[in-house]
Amino acid sequence: MGGRNFSKKRQLILDTIKETDSHPSARWVYEKLKADFPDLSLGTVYRNIALFKEEGLVISVTNIDGEERIDGNTHEHAHFVCKECGCVYDIFSSNDDNAAQCPLAGFETDRTVLTYYGRCSDCINRE
């Protein structure tokens, strides 16, 4: 019956996503692995990321310049997206008020996404 094979490529893709805090795009993961595994296909990266999202191993964080960016850290936490350099920062706050439920009556909240947009300190200090 419908089992699932956890291939080496799949494991590599997941590891790469889990090990970085860069909130990568599919292409970023592909480029990174392509260096060591030249026979990797971009389609495979997309297919696996879709799978990981379904299984909750990975979450979608934001979309920057048309590219979806994902996060291997699925603990609920906020993000800061720099409009200038496109970097995405994690924000782990002590009080997890971002885990709040949607206040609309009769709605089921699966996930709460709190994202700040602005300029990061690196970009501010660069000028």
Place this chain on the structure above:
Amino acid sequence: MGGRNFSKKRQLILDTIKETDSHPSARWVYEKLKADFPDLSLGTVYRNIALFKEEGLVISVTNIDGEERIDGNTHEHAHFVCKECGCVYDIFSSNDDNAAQCPLAGFETDRTVLTYYGRCSDCINRE
């Protein structure tokens, strides 16, 4: 010098966005106007939405199935996105705690985005 002509088409596009609470995609705006203005071009809708975003007349809310969804209501408020039907709901909370600043030191926050993902009451009651 670089003035700007506020054409009829531009006004129509902006009005359409401001008048709906459906958090439309560019294509939605295009389809809606196309009925009455058959010589409207999708490129024009995209160009004007890009302009409106720059000028702060419109904000980007989320990305659903690869399509950017925008909001003509630029007052800071939260949203609920239904994973099942793709509807986007506005949430105007009494305490505007979502207008909080990013807690990272030395970062400039322009905008705070709070979005809940889950199933809306319509989809829950439908089954």
Place this chain on the structure above:
DNA sequence: ATTGTTGCAAAAATTTTGCATTATC
């Protein structure tokens, strides 16, 4: 008249998919 805006269609760019091949169990 000058400058900005649009329509159209082509081009970019991201993401998905079909199918033969390969890997995993």
Place this chain on the structure above:
DNA sequence: GATAATGCAAAATTTTTGCAACAAT
């Protein structure tokens, strides 16, 4: 050996852009 995963390339989407025609001031 049966089933699942991959590579490759083509296809489907969304979004952007070049340019001649058009509209606004």
